[in-house]
Every structure is written in C-alpha cells, then in structure tokens.
Amino acid sequence: MTDQKKIAILQVTHLRGPNIWTYRPVIEAWLDIGQLEDYPSNTIDGFYERLTGFLPSLVEHHCSPGVRGGFLQRVKEGTYAAHIVEHVTLELQNLAGMRTGFGKARQTSKRGVYKVAFRTRQEQVGRDALVAGRDLVEAAINNTPYDVAAVVAQLREKVDDLCLGPSTAHIVDAATERRIPSIRLTEGNLVQLGYGINQRRIWTAETDQTSAIAEEIASDKDLTKALLKSCGVPVPEGQLVRSAEAAWEAAQDIGVPVVLKPYDGNHGRGVSLNLVTQSDVEAAYALAHRKGGGSSVIVEKYIPGTEHRALVVGRQVVAVARGETLWVVGDGVSTIDQLADTQINTDPRRGTGEEFPLNVIIPSETGEVILELERAGLTPQSVPAKDARVLIQSNGNVAFDITDQVHPSVIAAAALAARVVGLDIAGVDMVLEDATKPLHTQRAAVIEVNASPGLLAHIKPAEGQGRPVGKAIIEHLFGMDRDGRIPIVGITGTQKTGRIARMVAWLAHISGKHVGLACSEGLYLDGRQVDAKDCARWEPGQRLLINRSVQAAVFENGSQTILAEGLAYDKCSVGVVTDVSWHESLVPFDILDAEQAYKVARTQVDVILPTGTAVLNAADPQVVEMAELCDGKVIFYGMDGTSAVLSQHRAAGERVVFVRDDQIVLAHGAQDIALLPLASLKPAKASQPEMVMAAVAAAWALNIPPELIGAGLRTFESNPKKTPY
Incomplete structure (x- = not known):
C-alpha cells in the first residue's frame, strides 16, 4: 500500500438509554473504511507494531478470544x-480517565460500511475519542506520526470539565451496584437517583435531606462552636475579630499559642497554627482576612496535635483520616521551592486534579507556607x-486513613457534632494527640463541622x-432494601401501541396512582393531556421520570425511537410486545427484514x-420467541385460549389472557381468575x-385487581379531551 488510506465517519448517534446494542448509553457511528475493506490488519506491513507502539495498553483488551491480549x-x-477503531476509541477514553469497556462493530448491507457502537459516559468525550481513534488508526495504517500523549491530555481535560466529579461518580457507582437508576440533571454534579416519587437527589456530598439551616450553622463557625460547647463537645476557646489589633488582643486574652482562620474559610485555606508573637x-x-474574602477572622486557642477529618453519614462515622506534617531537608544548594519540588512533589500521589489525594506544594505560591x-x-x-530540616506545613492533606484505629469515644464525639449542627452528611475536623486513645485522656477539640465535605480523601486515601463512602450514602438515602424505582410499563410494536399505552395508564391511574404517560398521542399526567405532540421519544420520557409526583409511568416505544435514541428508562416492571413488523421507515437504520426488526x-x-x-402476543411467533429472553415472568395474550402457546403456558401454571364466549378471560394455570364481558365495553373497544x-394483561401484571381493570375499561375514553382527571 503506497497511497493514504482513509476512514470516513458518516454519522454519529448518541443512544442515551437501553438500545439494540446494550443496556447502557452508547455512541453508534457509521464508518466507511473504503478500500481498507480489501486490506485486513494482517496484510498491512508494520501495522501491528505501529498500533501497539501507539497504544501498548491495548494488550488488556480481551475481545472475542476472552483472554488478555x-x-x-x-x-x-x-x-x-x-x-x-472501536477498540482504540475505548482505550483512549480509558487513558483519559473515563473507564469503559463495551464495544461492537458490525458490517452493514453496504460494502465497506460498518456500524460501530461503544460505551461512553459523556457524549462529547465519546465523540472526540471517536475522531481521535479514527485518526490514530489511519496513522498506524499509513505510517504517519501521531502524538498519543497530546491527544490523551486533551481528552483528559474534557473528562475533567464534562464528566461527573470523582466523588459524585463514586456515589452513582454505588447506586448502580444497588440497581438504583440515575439521571444527571445538569452539566455539573446534580444527580437524581431513582425515578418519580421515589427519587432522591445528590449534589456531591449534599443530599435532598441536607438542611439549609444546618448548612448556615456550619458556615457560622462561631455559632457552631457555641452549639457544640453547649452539648458537651470539646471545642477550643476563641473569639471573632475584625482587625489585626483585635486579633492580638484576643490572642492575649485567650493565651498564646493561638490559631487564626477565616470565618468563612474551608479546606484549610488561610489557617495559621501555633502563633505566639504579635x-x-x-x-x-492578613492572610486569613484575604483567604476568607474579606470576612471576619477567628482567633482560637491552639490545641497541640494532628488534624483529623471524620466523615459522618446519617448517624454513623464511616471514615476517619489524619493529616500530615511536611518538612524538607536542606542540601546547601537548593532553594526551599526547589526542595519542595524534589522532595515532596515527586510523590505520585500529589497533583492538581481531584483524582490526586495529596496537593502539590509550591511554597512561593502558598500564603500559609510563606x-x-x-x-x-x-x-x-x-x-x-x-x-x-525546615517545616513547610504544620497540618494539612488530611488523607491518611485510620478508620479502623479510632477510639469509640472519638467516633461518638464526631457523630454528636454532626447531629448538633443538623447535617446528614458532615466532615468533622478534630485536633487529636492520638486518635486511638479515649478523648478525655488527651488535649482534643472539634475545630470545624463542614457541610458538603470532600469525599476523595476517604475514597482514595494517600x-x-x-472506604465505601458511596455505599454508605446510598444506604443513608435508600435504606437497605429500596431501589428508588416506580412501576414502569413499556410498550412496543405496531398494533395500536399508543392507544394501548393510554389504556394501561388509565387503568393504573384508577388504581390510585399518579401516572405519567409518554406516547404517540401526547404526554399525559393522570389522564390529563399536557402536550398533544408525539411524545413517544426519549426527552418527554425523561420529563416523566424527573417528575416527583409520578408514582407509575407508561411509555410507548416505537422501533425508530429505540434505534435513534434508546429507551428513556433503564429497566421496567412490565414490557409489552404486540408484534414484530418490518416497515420501510427502518431502512435508514439498515434494518432490512423481519429478523433484524426482531x-x-x-x-x-x-x-x-x-x-x-x-x-x-401469542399470535406472533417471533414475539413468542422473546419469552425465553425475559428475566421475569411472562403473560401471553391471544384470541384463542386453546392455542398451543396459551395451553402450554397454562399447563406450566402461568398467566394468560384470551377471549372466550365474548368475554376476556384472565386465567392463572388451570383457574379462571376473572371474566370481563366485551359487551360491557364501548363498541370501539369491544371491536378491538x-x-x-x-392493556388488561399489562394492568394485571401490575397487580391491579380484575374488578378495577373492568371498571377502568368501562370508563376509558378514546378521545383525550374527554378523559377525566
């Protein structure tokens, strides 16, 4: 091969929910590899060596052989x-700090054109990784230079800017482990866990249970100390001052040594310890006033010891970390700035990003060190x-886990401090001589109680x-057994699925639930149409799941929606399939026959x-085949109760719905549970x-009693404007 070989990206689609590829959001790209269809990788001289030279970490990809390499x-x-390109795109995302593993590539009906799908946690990062992956593969094919490090650095910046922060991601991952669904509500770290009325919300370490009053108390360090002291929690003596002269007067009153810190400070910024002279x-x-944004300054009695941070979730202390004292040792040649670089900042645990448990120390840029x-x-x-030896930092970098060593009395004091302030999640800062000893045997004090505490030092300590703090937060929000879900019904097929969806929603509504419905006939809340447009799409579906009043939701999902957007929900309680039908509208998706439509x-x-x-639907053989794919139970429905499918299902003790003598029969095994006369329904329904x-089978699957199902069918109005609410 002497000429340049190109790979064209024809189109890119972000499937935001479960889709034809997998249960999770993916990017689907159509690639035209052109003349490379005639040149598989083993025919390109030097390609393997160049590819592995660019990305040696590809050795970790198992692919179809199922083994490393x-x-x-x-x-x-x-x-x-x-x-x-699929594998390279995945690996570039991994190297950029956005871990992912799923990918597939399938040939389309057009020679040289492939569909490539790969998991991504953030759409723009995924799109950029795709382009970068294509470019890297082209460079390896054509033996041209490619700066992998620069591209990975650019992708990492995008990950840092656009993805969930590591603390929020840790909580979301813990929710996923519990099979609790999540929805990112903003481009930041506001996340909904669960659906509808059962949802909870987090904003990193704040939750929808975090009291605004408690946050105000925590931000008022003087008030916090007064409340803690009144409840028997040891705190240092201190005063609030507004000038340097008043600070020295307070220090003399309290007795040196003292500590100065901003009234509105956090993360240890502007804190100076063990001060003796005027x-x-x-x-x-001056430092504390500047770091605190011009707010007042607190002068406190200096308590000898090491700073510790206890993370309190609910009523439990789930993690404790201690701080460190930093020194450099002179060599007679290097400045203190240089010594910090060579003796402190070379530690791989130090960095400027959130993923590093320890901070980089630059003495000339750090007021506290100066x-x-x-x-x-x-x-x-x-x-x-x-x-x-030169002292650089008396206390800081509280990132050394000692959770299993802490004395119960220290744990009890931290938990009490959080309760006194009223925070459901709190970072309690304590100065202790020895965290393993009883509190009353040492000089110790709680110096701060912080709302929205940082979690990374406990998730990834130096x-x-x-510590599994995400798991603790999820248990705090949902207990041990709740999953944040509401009953969800999804309906797909071509046989009046919009009308079926409306009927199911109505039956669920009269059972006593506030029901949301997104279908081709509009968006509905409790039978009231709030949007008349076609809402059998991802975005209207998400609107229902975000709505805190919704207790159950029904979705119509056409094949085009599944192919173009994915489902609006991750899992459902009931899934209805009326038929498998191919039609010309699926051709643009390269779905060309009934087998692919299946x-x-x-x-x-x-x-x-x-x-x-x-x-x-027992009358459609392809639909019947889907029964073996279901992780739950199956209800078959059909006109003929004596058909082989229904008879065998009944014989197995399962549920079926069929018509006999102009009545809809609900049967469980050999027993007829209920009879719903078609004559009692309005002609339009009785004729279909x-x-x-x-709809009846879906309602029955939701455990709605047959009597209510019958009443709901009689009161259902086909015209949405006439539907009561």
Missing part, C-alpha cells in the same frame, strides 16, 4: 479497520544549610484502605426486571379485543 491476537490474525498574629490575620517560613526567618527562595423489538423484553413481567387484552 485477545484483541491484539485478532489484529495479528487479521481484522478490519472499523473493529480496530507580628505572627497580625500577619496571620507565613510559616517567615516565622523561621526564611523565604521560599532561601537555601537551607545541608541537613537542616495511605490506608479506601432484534430491535426484543430490547423492550431485555430490560424487564427479574421481578417484572413480559406481556407477549387484541388491543384491550394487551
């Missing part, structure tokens, strides 16, 4: 460019004598075991919960028994 084995044996106190006041050095008669540009419709069955039910049976 499996994908590279495929490359050696010969595979096509679209498949390679000049030190006045300099510390003040500490000035007290020793030094500056960041000073050159300490060889072997001279030393010690990471793979689209089965998506509705694939997402049924193990506790849920599939409602399937398949539609009614599908």
Whole structure:
C-alpha cells in the first residue's frame, strides 16, 4: 500500500438509554473504511507494531478470544479497520480517565460500511475519542506520526470539565451496584437517583435531606462552636475579630499559642497554627482576612496535635483520616521551592486534579507556607544549610486513613457534632494527640463541622484502605432494601401501541396512582393531556421520570425511537410486545427484514426486571420467541385460549389472557381468575379485543385487581379531551 488510506465517519448517534446494542448509553457511528475493506490488519506491513507502539495498553483488551491480549491476537490474525477503531476509541477514553469497556462493530448491507457502537459516559468525550481513534488508526495504517500523549491530555481535560466529579461518580457507582437508576440533571454534579416519587437527589456530598439551616450553622463557625460547647463537645476557646489589633488582643486574652482562620474559610485555606508573637498574629490575620474574602477572622486557642477529618453519614462515622506534617531537608544548594519540588512533589500521589489525594506544594505560591517560613526567618527562595530540616506545613492533606484505629469515644464525639449542627452528611475536623486513645485522656477539640465535605480523601486515601463512602450514602438515602424505582410499563410494536399505552395508564391511574404517560398521542399526567405532540421519544420520557409526583409511568416505544435514541428508562416492571413488523421507515437504520426488526423489538423484553413481567402476543411467533429472553415472568395474550402457546403456558401454571364466549378471560394455570364481558365495553373497544387484552394483561401484571381493570375499561375514553382527571 503506497497511497493514504482513509476512514470516513458518516454519522454519529448518541443512544442515551437501553438500545439494540446494550443496556447502557452508547455512541453508534457509521464508518466507511473504503478500500481498507480489501486490506485486513494482517496484510498491512508494520501495522501491528505501529498500533501497539501507539497504544501498548491495548494488550488488556480481551475481545472475542476472552483472554488478555485477545484483541491484539485478532489484529495479528487479521481484522478490519472499523473493529480496530472501536477498540482504540475505548482505550483512549480509558487513558483519559473515563473507564469503559463495551464495544461492537458490525458490517452493514453496504460494502465497506460498518456500524460501530461503544460505551461512553459523556457524549462529547465519546465523540472526540471517536475522531481521535479514527485518526490514530489511519496513522498506524499509513505510517504517519501521531502524538498519543497530546491527544490523551486533551481528552483528559474534557473528562475533567464534562464528566461527573470523582466523588459524585463514586456515589452513582454505588447506586448502580444497588440497581438504583440515575439521571444527571445538569452539566455539573446534580444527580437524581431513582425515578418519580421515589427519587432522591445528590449534589456531591449534599443530599435532598441536607438542611439549609444546618448548612448556615456550619458556615457560622462561631455559632457552631457555641452549639457544640453547649452539648458537651470539646471545642477550643476563641473569639471573632475584625482587625489585626483585635486579633492580638484576643490572642492575649485567650493565651498564646493561638490559631487564626477565616470565618468563612474551608479546606484549610488561610489557617495559621501555633502563633505566639504579635507580628505572627497580625500577619496571620492578613492572610486569613484575604483567604476568607474579606470576612471576619477567628482567633482560637491552639490545641497541640494532628488534624483529623471524620466523615459522618446519617448517624454513623464511616471514615476517619489524619493529616500530615511536611518538612524538607536542606542540601546547601537548593532553594526551599526547589526542595519542595524534589522532595515532596515527586510523590505520585500529589497533583492538581481531584483524582490526586495529596496537593502539590509550591511554597512561593502558598500564603500559609510563606507565613510559616517567615516565622523561621526564611523565604521560599532561601537555601537551607545541608541537613537542616525546615517545616513547610504544620497540618494539612488530611488523607491518611485510620478508620479502623479510632477510639469509640472519638467516633461518638464526631457523630454528636454532626447531629448538633443538623447535617446528614458532615466532615468533622478534630485536633487529636492520638486518635486511638479515649478523648478525655488527651488535649482534643472539634475545630470545624463542614457541610458538603470532600469525599476523595476517604475514597482514595494517600495511605490506608479506601472506604465505601458511596455505599454508605446510598444506604443513608435508600435504606437497605429500596431501589428508588416506580412501576414502569413499556410498550412496543405496531398494533395500536399508543392507544394501548393510554389504556394501561388509565387503568393504573384508577388504581390510585399518579401516572405519567409518554406516547404517540401526547404526554399525559393522570389522564390529563399536557402536550398533544408525539411524545413517544426519549426527552418527554425523561420529563416523566424527573417528575416527583409520578408514582407509575407508561411509555410507548416505537422501533425508530429505540434505534435513534434508546429507551428513556433503564429497566421496567412490565414490557409489552404486540408484534414484530418490518416497515420501510427502518431502512435508514439498515434494518432490512423481519429478523433484524426482531432484534430491535426484543430490547423492550431485555430490560424487564427479574421481578417484572413480559406481556407477549401469542399470535406472533417471533414475539413468542422473546419469552425465553425475559428475566421475569411472562403473560401471553391471544384470541384463542386453546392455542398451543396459551395451553402450554397454562399447563406450566402461568398467566394468560384470551377471549372466550365474548368475554376476556384472565386465567392463572388451570383457574379462571376473572371474566370481563366485551359487551360491557364501548363498541370501539369491544371491536378491538387484541388491543384491550394487551392493556388488561399489562394492568394485571401490575397487580391491579380484575374488578378495577373492568371498571377502568368501562370508563376509558378514546378521545383525550374527554378523559377525566
């Protein structure tokens, strides 16, 4: 090959919910590999070596062989460019800090054109990784340069800017482990866990249970100390001051040494410790005043010891970390700035991003360090004598896990402090001589109680075991057994699915629930039409799931919606499939026959919960095949109660719905549970028994009593304007 070979990206679609590929959001891209269709990877000289040189970490991709190095084995044996782009795109996302693993590549009906689907946690990052992956593969094919490090750095910036922060992601991952669904409500860290009325919301370490009053108390350090002291929690003596002169007067009243810190400070910014002289106190006041944005400054009695942070969730202390004291040792040549770089900042645990448990220390840019050095008669540009130890930081970087070593009395004091302030999640800062000893045997104090505490130091400590704080927060919000879900019914097919959806929603509503409905006939709340447009789409569906008043939801899902957007929900209680039908509107998706249409419709069955039910039309053989795909139970419906499908299902002790003697029969095994006369229904419904049976079966799957189902059918109005609410 002497000429440049290109890979064209024809179209890119973000499937935001469960789809034909998988249960999770993916990006689907159509790639035209052109003449590369004639050049699998094993025919391109040097390609394997160049690809692995660019991305040696591809060795971790198992691919179809199912073993480490499996994908590279495929490359050696010969595979096509679209498949390679899929894996490279995934690996670029991984290297950028957005872990993912699912991907597939499938040939379309047009020669050289492939559909590539890959998991992504953020659409724009995924799109950028796709373009970068294509470019990298082209470079490896054509033997041209490619700067992998620069591209990964750019993607990492996008991940940092656009993805959930590590603390929020940790909580969301814990929810996912519990099978609790999540919806990101903003581009930031506001996330909904669960659906409808059973949802909870988090904003990193704040929840919808976090009291605004408690947050105000926590931000008022003087008030916090007064409340803690009144409840028997040890706190340092202190005063609030508004000038350097008043700070020195307070220090004399309290008795040196003292601590100065901003009234509105956090994360240890502007805090100076162990101050004795007037000049030190006045300099510390200036620093605290500046770091606190011009607010008042607190002067407190200095408590000797090490700073600790206890993370309280609910009524439990779930993690405790201690701080560190930092020194550098002179070599007689280097400045303190240089010594910090070579002796402190070389630690791989230090960095500027949230993923690093320890901070980078630049003395000349850190007011607290400058003040500490000035007290020793030094500056960041000073050159300490060889072997001279210089204190850089008295306390900070509270990121060394000691949870299992803490004395119960220390745990009890931290938990009490959080309760006194009123926070459901709190970071309680304590100064302790020894966290393993009883509180009353040492000089100790609670110095702050913080709302919205940082979690990363406990999730990924600099030393010690990471703590499952996300799991603790999820248990605090949902207990041990709730999953935040509401009953959801999804309906797919071509046989009056919009009308079936409206009927199911009405039956659920009269059972006593506030019901949301998104279908081709509009968007409804409790039978009231709030939008007359076609709402059988992802976005209107999300509107229902976000609505705190919705106790159950019904969705119509056409094949085009599944192919173009994905389902609006991750799992459902009931999935209805009326038929598998191919039509010309599916051609643009390269769905060309009934067999391919089956793979689209089965998506509705694939997402049924193990506790849920599939409602399937026994008259359609392809729909009947889907029964074995369902993780839950199955209800078949059909006109002929003696058909082989219904008879066998009844014989197995399962539920069926059919018509006999002009009555809809609900049968469970050999027993007829209820009879609903078609004559009692309005003519329009009575003349369409398949539609009614599908709705009846779905309502029955929701455990709505047959008497209510019958009443609901009699009161259902086909015209939405006449539907009562």
